[in-house]
Amino acid sequence: MNGFDISNLFLSIGQVWTEWLLQLGLSAGWVSFVNKLAGAVLVTAFAVGTVVFTIVGERKLIGRIQDRLGPNRVGPFGLLQTVPDVLKLLTKEIITPANADKVLYSIAPMLAVASVILIWGVVPFANGVMGVDLDIGALYFVAVSSFGTLAILLAGWSSNNKYALVSAFRVVAQLISYEVPLVLSLLVPVLLAGTMSMNGIVQAQAQGWFVILAPISMLIFFISSTAEVGRSPFDLLEADSEIVAGYNIEYSGMRFAMFFLGEWIHAFTICGLTATLFFGGWRGPFVDQVPALGVIYFLVKMFAIYFVHIWIRTTMPRLRIDHLLDFNWKFLVPLSLVNLIVMSLAARLTGMPRADAALGELLPYWGVLLGVNVVLAAVTLYVLGVVGSRIRRRQEAAREPEPAVTGP
Amino acid sequence: MTYAVFILFTLMALCGGVLVVTQRNLVRAATALVLSLFGVAGLYVLLEAGFLAAVQVLVYIGAIAILIIFAIMLTRRMVQGDESGLNRQWGWALVSAVVMFALFCYVVVKAWPLALGAVSAPAVPADSTEALGLALLDWEQYVLPFEIASVLLLSAMVGAVVIAREKHDS
Numbered sequence: 001m002n003g004f005d006i007s008n009l010f011l012s013i014g015q016v017w018t019e020w021l022l023q024l025g026l027s028a029g030w031v032s033f034v035n036k037l038a039g040a041v042l043v044t045a046f047a048v049g050t051v052v053f054t055i056v057g058e059r060k061l062i063g064r065i066q067d068r069l070g071p072n073r074v075g076p077f078g079l080l081q082t083v084p085d086v087l088k089l090l091t092k093e094i095i096t097p098a099n100a101d102k103v104l105y106s107i108a109p110m111l112a113v114a115s116v117i118l119i120w121g122v123v124p125f126a127n128g129v130m131g132v133d134l135d136i137g138a139l140y141f142v143a144v145s146s147f148g149t150l151a152i153l154l155a156g157w158s159s160n161n162k163y164a165l166v167s168a169f170r171v172v173a174q175l176i177s178y179e180v181p182l183v184l185s186l187l188v189p190v191l192l193a194g195t196m197s198m199n200g201i202v203q204a205q206a207q208g209w210f211v212i213l214a215p216i217s218m219l220i221f222f223i224s225s226t227a228e229v230g231r232s233p234f235d236l237l238e239a240d241s242e243i244v245a246g247y248n249i250e251y252s253g254m255r256f257a258m259f260f261l262g263e264w265i266h267a268f269t270i271c272g273l274t275a276t277l278f279f280g281g282w283r284g285p286f287v288d289q290v291p292a293l294g295v296i297y298f299l300v301k302m303f304a305i306y307f308v309h310i311w312i313r314t315t316m317p318r319l320r321i322d323h324l325l326d327f328n329w330k331f332l333v334p335l336s337l338v339n340l341i342v343m344s345l346a347a348r349l350t351g352m353p354r355a356d357a358a359l360g361e362l363l364p365y366w367g368v369l370l371g372v373n374v375v376l377a378a379v380t381l382y383v384l385g386v387v388g389s390r391i392r393r394r395q396e397a398a399r400e401p402e403p404a405v406t407g408p
Numbered sequence: 409m410t411y412a413v414f415i416l417f418t419l420m421a422l423c424g425g426v427l428v429v430t431q432r433n434l435v436r437a438a439t440a441l442v443l444s445l446f447g448v449a450g451l452y453v454l455l456e457a458g459f460l461a462a463v464q465v466l467v468y469i470g471a472i473a474i475l476i477i478f479a480i481m482l483t484r485r486m487v488q489g490d491e492s493g494l495n496r497q498w499g500w501a502l503v504s505a506v507v508m509f510a511l512f513c514y515v516v517v518k519a520w521p522l523a524l525g526a527v528s529a530p531a532v533p534a535d536s537t538e539a540l541g542l543a544l545l546d547w548e549q550y551v552l553p554f555e556i557a558s559v560l561l562l563s564a565m566v567g568a569v570v571i572a573r574e575k576h577d578s
Contacts (some may be wrong), residue, residue, distance in 0.1 A: 029409060104439060136537060139462040146470025150442065153477055157435055165481065172478070196537075 009292035010129045043120045043131045051264045052082050058267075058310050065314045092253035100250065101158035108155035109251065109258035115147035116265045123272050124199045126282045126294030137198035138190050141273065142183055145228070148262070149175045155259070156247035167246035170321070171230065171237050177328045178227035178234075181220050184336035188217035188343050189277045192369075194352065202281035207353050207362055211278040213369040214343060216376060218278040220336050225270035226309065227328070229263060233316035234324060268306050275301035335380060346372045414454055420447030434480045442473045456532040459540065 005012045014035075021031045056071065056079055063070025071078035096102055121131035122140055134140050149172055156168020190196050192213060193204035201210075211218045227234040238246050248259045275281060279301045282294025319327065350368045353361060424444025431437040445468040452461035533539060543549045 033409060101433075101436065104436065134458060135534075136459050136462050139459070139466065143462045143465040143470060146466060146474070149474055150469065150477075153474060153481075154439065157477075157481055169478075169481075172474070176474075 007290040007292060010126060010295065011291070039131055040121075044117050047117045047120045047265050047269070048261070050268060051261060052086075054268055054306070055082050055085075055264060061307070061310050062314050065311070086257075089254050089257040094253040094255055095250075097160055097250045099160045101160070104154045104158035106255070108151045108158060109255045109262075111147055111151035111154070112259050112262040113265070115144055115151060116262050116269055118144040118147070119269050119273070122198045123269075123276055124202055124281055125298055127199070127203075127287070127291050129282075129291075129295065130199060133197055133199045135200075136196050138186055138196040138201070138277075141198075142179075142186070145179070148228075148266075151262075152247050155251070159247075159250035161250050164247050164249045167237060167249070171247055174230070174234065174237060174324065175228060177325060178224040178332075181328065181332040181336040182224040182228060184333070184340050185217040185220035185224065186277065187340055188214045191340075191344055192347055198276055198281075202276060202283060205280045205283055207357065208366050209278065209280040209283070212366060214278070214339075214373060215370075216335070216339050216373050217343065218274065220332060220339065221277065222270075222274055222305075224328075224332060225273070226312070227324075229266045229270060231263075231267060231309070232313040233319050236318045236321060236324065239318060267309060268302065271305040271309055272298070272302045274305050279305070331384075339376060342372055342376055343369070410454065414451070417447045417450030417454065420444070420450065422447075435477060438473060438477045438480060441476070442469050445469055445473065457536070459537040 017038075018031060018035060021034060022028075026034070059081070060070040060078070071081035074080045074084055096105060119141055122134055122137040124130040124133070152171050152175070153168050156164045156166075156171075159165075189201050189210045192210055193201040195201060195204065230238055236242075248256055251259065275298060280297075281301075282298045284293060284297035287294050287297065346369055350365050353365050357365075421444050424440045424442070424447060427440030428437050428444060431440055445464065449461045449464040449469075452458075452464060544554045545551055
């Protein structure tokens with residue numbers, strides 16, 4: 001052991017911890033097992049623990065945006081509001097409807113939470129500080145997300161309630177549709193970085209964050225992952241101000257809360273993923289000298305994006321179901337397909353810059369990719385304008401002429 | 409430790425398989441299929457084929473199993489308690505199952521006694537995913553099957569859209 005390196009705090013703690021375990025007389029295999037177990041517990045604890053703060057934070061923030069105070073009764077500034085909420089949920093009776101499929105009915109909420117927590121296994125907090133650095137990290141993220149869809153389908157079916165089932169179909173239709181642009185836009189950072197490893201993608205952003213090189217992909221990713229969470233403006237399926245509830249209508253107590261726990265974790269998880277894939281993750285000034293700073297940079301970026309997410313949530317009106325699906329299939333999917341082709345051609349033509357490229361060499365690379373994105377955005381807006389005005393003209397032509405006003 | 413995990417995943421795959429054929433309720437059977445497929449994905453992880461494992465979860469659980477459950481839910485009554493596990497094809501199914509089982513028995517007996525540990529597999533190359541991708545797009549290797557599969561999927565997709573399209577007869 002060569003001293004406790006404070007600049008790489010988290011890896012140093014891990015080193016001390018491992019050596020302590022070895023001194024206890026555990027064999028190397030057991031130490032590795034205990035370490036992996038501890039890693040899993042830590043990542044899960046981070047995801048679930050953060051929710052406690054984001055719930056209060058989000059409620060306060062929504063309150064401020066809507067010119068209210070938000071929760072302000074429990075604890076200083078209402079900061080402890082979540083504690084009585086959780087206690088209430090924990091003590092409520094868990095009801096299983098008659099003729100429900102009991103096994104699947106109790107598995108579904110667990111699956112909903114697990115599918116989101118599993119994503120945190122591959123998100124890098126700092127260089128090397130992550131659950132596991134899979135070389136297929138991006139693919140893993142897409143794979144585990146599919147458990148969420150399964151959970152909702154099972155919840156809707158096992159409740160033995162036709163409204164829950166219909167709602168589950170609607171939710172799954174939305175989730176599956178928006179998965180297509182999500183994956184297609186996820187491919188662009190993978191393409192630019194030349195790796196599917198999440199840490200590798202962050203390291204590749206030393207030559208410029210991908211939000212500069214591929215802003216359209218970032219927007220598509222953020223929009224479609226917001227739809228995956230099912231938050232406003234994509235929350236018509238769970239519109240709590242209009243309908244009772246959706247696939248979770250029969251659930252009560254903590255099982256009911258599990259679906260919302262999953263949704264709340266998912267909300268900041270997509271922000272963490274956006275920060276990792278497009279905003280340089282743990283990258284920031286002096287991060288090469290002091291790797292521990294990466295955790296702070298990552299969290300700052302994540303919560304900055306989360307702020308925008310809440311901002312959108314409170315200000316955007318809901319979409320209608322046909323608008324929602326049209327927006328996906330007629331706009332996002334074609335755009336992300338074209339974007340993927342254009343970006344791969346552009347990246348191929350410019351070639352990847354060397355790792356130690358100077359600023360002068362990087363500028364043309366940035367310029368080409370950014371320019372391609374700007375052109376693509378301009379073309380998209382132009383096409384949208386033309387098509388939109390044509391549809392509007394057709395609608396106006398089809399409309400019946402208004403009855404002539406006859407004077408008295 | 410690896411053996412414990414191996415046994416866990418094998419049990420998942422086998423129990424899931426048994427449940428698929430014994431469950432009378434089709435949705436539960438489809439869910440058991442998910443369990444079985446997940447167990448197989450776990451076995452892929454143990455074989456250090458992480459890419460295959462992720463694709464297994466993504467394609468079989470994320471797409472196929474959900475499609476099966478969707479189809480069952482849309483075509484059957486909601487909670488259909490008992491349904492016979494047999495249909496008119498049970499005879500042929502029995503024949504093929506017996507033939508398969510005999511084949512497996514033959515292979516296992518032929519390989520008996522199993523020389524566990526005596527055969528050391530070569531180490532998995534670190535960039536197996538990259539090698540797989542290059543092989544699929546290599547002109548001399550698998551690019552033709554890859555492209556044929558892509559065209560087949562594309563035509564199936566177009567066909568599905570044509571079938572699902574609303575007819576405007578008016």
